[in-house]
Amino acid sequence: MSEVSQVPELRVDIDRETALGKYANFAIFSHQKNEFYLDFALMQPGSQPNQVVAVVTSRVITSPQHAKALLRSLAENIQRYEETYGVIPEALDTTKA
Secondary structure, three states: OOOOOOOOOOOOOOOHHHHHOOOOOEEEEEEEOOEEEEEEEEEEEOOOOOOEEEEEEEEEEEOHHHHHHHHHHHHHHHHHHHHHHOOOOOOOOHHHO
């Protein structure tokens, strides 16, 4: 008799505010031994010449294992995107924004 392993169905719920998302055009990643910090920010011109202000709009804190899985998943999704829509051009130098 063979047993069939049943994988439970994953249900992901999202509230309305979170579903709207937050726009980010800048990211800062840092880490310590047990955690990675992914800060997503909105970068915009400052009030003075040659000044740029980045306001963090969202922070994700995750384990090193999940950070690595996220990296792999993002790379796979970018590859599929480029196969469908063409190569994504590299970002401009944001230090001169």
